[in-house]
Amino acid sequence: xxxLTIVVRGLLRRPVRTGLTLVGISIxxxxxxxxxxxxxxxxQSWATGMKSRGTDVVVSxxxxxxxxxxxxxxxxxxxxxxxxxxxxxxxxxxxxxIEDSSMMVVSAREWGGFSxxxxxxxxxxxxxxxxxPVVVLGQTAAEVLKKKVGDTIQIEAEELxxxxxxxxxxxxxxxxxxxxxxxxxxMSGNEGKINVIDLRATPGMxxxxxxxxxxxxxxxxxxxxxxxxxxxxxxxxxxxxISAMSWGTSLLAVIVGVLGVMNTMLMTVFERKQEICILxxxxxxxxxxxxxxxxxSALLGLLGGIVGVLTGSAGVHLIEKLPAIHGLLExxxxxxxxxxxxxxxVGVGVLSGLYPAWRSSRLTPSxxxxx
Amino acid sequence: xxxxxxxxxxCASHDCVFEAKGLKKEFDDGRVQALRGVDFHIEHxxxxxxxxxxxxxxxxxxxxxxxxxxxxxxxxxxRGNSLPDLPDPSAYRAREIGFIxxxxxxLPTFTALENVQIPMFETExxxxxxxxRAIELLRSVGLEHRLHHFPSKLSGGERQRVxxxxxxxNGPSVLLADEPTGNLDSENTGHILExxxxxxxxQDMTLVLVTHDLNIARMASRTIQMKDGLIVSTREAPxxxx
Ligand SMILES: Nc1ncnc2c1ncn2[C@@H]1O[C@H](COP(=O)(O)OP(=O)(O)OP(=O)(O)O)[C@@H](O)[C@H]1O
Ligand SMILES: [Mg+2]
Numbered sequence: 149x150x151x152l153t154i155v156v157r158g159l160l161r162r163p164v165r166t167g168l169t170l171v172g173i174s175i176x177x178x179x180x181x182x183x184x185x186x187x188x189x190x191x192q193s194w195a196t197g198m199k200s201r202g203t204d205v206v207v208s209x210x211x212x213x214x215x216x217x218x219x220x221x222x223x224x225x226x227x228x229x230x231x232x233x234x235x236x237x238x239x240x241x242x243x244x245x246i247e248d249s250s251m252m253v254v255s256a257r258e259w260g261g262f263s264x265x266x267x268x269x270x271x272x273x274x275x276x277x278x279x280x281p282v283v284v285l286g287q288t289a290a291e292v293l294k295k296k297v298g299d300t301i302q303i304e305a306e307e308l309x310x311x312x313x314x315x316x317x318x319x320x321x322x323x324x325x326x327x328x329x330x331x332x333x334x335m336s337g338n339e340g341k342i343n344v345i346d347l348r349a350t351p352g353m354x355x356x357x358x359x360x361x362x363x364x365x366x367x368x369x370x371x372x373x374x375x376x377x378x379x380x381x382x383x384x385x386x387x388x389x390i391s392a393m394s395w396g397t398s399l400l401a402v403i404v405g406v407l408g409v410m411n412t413m414l415m416t417v418f419e420r421k422q423e424i425c426i427l428x429x430x431x432x433x434x435x436x437x438x439x440x441x442x443x444x445s446a447l448l449g450l451l452g453g454i455v456g457v458l459t460g461s462a463g464v465h466l467i468e469k470l471p472a473i474h475g476l477l478e479x480x481x482x483x484x485x486x487x488x489x490x491x492x493x494v495g496v497g498v499l500s501g502l503y504p505a506w507r508s509s510r511l512t513p514s515x516x517x518x519x
Numbered sequence: 520x521x522x523x524x525x526x527x528x529x530c531a532s533h534d535c536v537f538e539a540k541g542l543k544k545e546f547d548d549g550r551v552q553a554l555r556g557v558d559f560h561i562e563h564x565x566x567x568x569x570x571x572x573x574x575x576x577x578x579x580x581x582x583x584x585x586x587x588x589x590x591x592x593x594x595x596x597x598r599g600n601s602l603p604d605l606p607d608p609s610a611y612r613a614r615e616i617g618f619i620x621x622x623x624x625x626l627p628t629f630t631a632l633e634n635v636q637i638p639m640f641e642t643e644x645x646x647x648x649x650x651x652r653a654i655e656l657l658r659s660v661g662l663e664h665r666l667h668h669f670p671s672k673l674s675g676g677e678r679q680r681v682x683x684x685x686x687x688x689n690g691p692s693v694l695l696a697d698e699p700t701g702n703l704d705s706e707n708t709g710h711i712l713e714x715x716x717x718x719x720x721x722q723d724m725t726l727v728l729v730t731h732d733l734n735i736a737r738m739a740s741r742t743i744q745m746k747d748g749l750i751v752s753t754r755e756a757p758x759x760x761x
Contacts, residue, residue, distance in 0.1 A: 149633045149636050149650070151640065154629075157628045157629065158628075161628045422624075426624045427626075427637070428612075429585070430612065430613070430688075431610070431614070431641045432609065432637075432640070433610075436640065512588065513612070514582045516587070516624060517578050517620065
């Protein structure tokens with residue numbers, strides 16, 4: 149018999165209560181895994197989307213809405229001439245519901261701009277000219293919308309035909325409906341307006357130099373902010389709200405977990421009062437009693453964390469498969485997130501065990517003689 | 520017990536284990552006076568029986584000897600060291616004292632073998648040594664065939680045997696027994712007492728035993744009679760071998 153046997157035996161004496169407490173913590177941890185995994189995945193898929201477009205800096209005005217605020221296309225002229233800027237591509241991004249599918253990204257790109265270059269044609273062809281009334285679909289978008297080359301698609305009250313299906317090399321790209329900027333501007337009455345400028349820095353620039361370039365651009369244009377690609381999402385107020393909400397919900401779930409474990413451990417201390425006094429009477433140090441209680445609650449946390457990570461990941465995979473979301477979500481269920489979540493759970497266990505452990509250490513051994 | 524400096528010639532004999540002078544214990548802010556100033560000394564190897572009516576302070580006295588609680592006044596020494604001033608009372612309880620309780624007080628979620636090992640966590644021996652030693656102890660109380668039984672599956676006499684084996688786990692020099700046969704029938708009472716007395720002899724331990732039973736008290740080398748928190752008489756048994 150080892151000390152661990154004693155700890156495990158303590159948890160097993162009330163299997164139902166231990167089980168329910170485990171369920172409590174694991175729900176909390178599952179929420180952490182799911183919410184953080186989804187929001188970080190969202191962030192990362194934007195970053196890879198930018199990379200596959202070959203974009204180093206994104207210039208946009210992320211307000212409180214999910215799509216950036218439009219500004220004049222002439223803003224580009226003020227930054228394109230900077231020596232560190234290799235190329236620019238103006239874009240109008242919109243998030244809109246198309247036919248009976250939920251929100252889709254519509255990406256209207258400058259005709260001839262570099263953002264077209266990374267699209268690999270899977271079937272069909274690319275548009276012939278800037279005003280041809282056609283779209284190409286990222287492969288996931290095509291799946292979600294159930295469209296193939298030759299079908300028509302309704303955007304902003306216009307009927308356009310699907311002329312090609314492309315692989316954009318990243319989830320955001322593959323989930324997009326892509327068309328030419330002038331065509332979209334005319335259709336949507338946004339002539340002369342854009343809301344994003346993708347920017348390529350001169351090759352070989354370090355991250356710091358790119359960051360300095362962003363600052364320089366921000367000095368030049370008040371209409372929008374330049375951000376290193378991938379980081380720009382974090383600047384969106386809407387995204388920040390979503391992110392804060394998911395962290396807030398996780399925190400709440402963790403607090404509920406703490407209270408659950410603390411309650412269980414307090415109950416176990418009260419219930420085992422006499423046994424603890426006997427342990428003291430036969431020579432156990434108070435520190436050993438405390439560590440027994442702390443190990444029990446830490447173990448509860450560890451098991452809850454493992455179960456939580458498993459159910460959380462399973463849940464995210466299920467959500468990912470939902471037709472409404474399919475292809476729009478690339479959750480970040482990294483090993484780091486799992487380890488982080490299990491560590492949180494163990495932390496929850498230890499934290500919740502502190503007060504009960506302290507209570508247990510204050511029992512007096514002479515109580516063992518009574519009864 | 521090594522780092523505590525010995526007190527001077529407080530104890531008359533070299534072999535003095537416990538020495539008390541004016542020992543008091545109050546509860547509830549003095550409303551209950553469980554011990555009202557008792558003087559006694561117990562020598563190494565003695566078998567002392569403590570008798571007296573219910574509520575006279577026998578258990579309280581045993582608690583003081585086992586450092587389970589602090590006295591409210593007076594002096595109490597163990598081998599020349601003041602018990603209330605022990606730097607580490609848990610180490611004293613673990614190594615010097617073996618406790619045997621009236622209601623056995625085994626831990627219900629552990630087998631006989633495991634119960635006996637529990638005090639050994641306070642000493643630095645390996646898991647396999649713990650196991651071997653516990654088996655040896657259970658054999659010495661005649662329970663080698665009940666190693667993996669939980670307390671609920673043992674008879675009263677068997678439970679007390681496990682508890683006795685547990686009290687010997689760390690080789691104590693003093694056994695403190697509070698009515699160890701109080702919950703047993705007369706047959707088991709005889710066996711358990713024989714066992715305790717035999718083990719005390721084999722391992723050269725001092726035994727302090729609280730009992731209601733005058734027949735048991737007669738087996739002791741000395742009987743301390745208590746009443747209302749005081750010692751009213753001490754009687755040596757002239758012809759009983761220790
Ligand atoms: N923790 C306590 N709080 C208050 N009073 C106590 C406490 N422990 C003991 N007493 C009181 O002290 C007195 C002596 O109690 P003790 O348990 O020592 O008696 P005892 O001689 O062992 O009796 P019994 O033969 O019934 O076991 C009793 O009046 C008891 O009520
Ligand atoms: Mg008593």
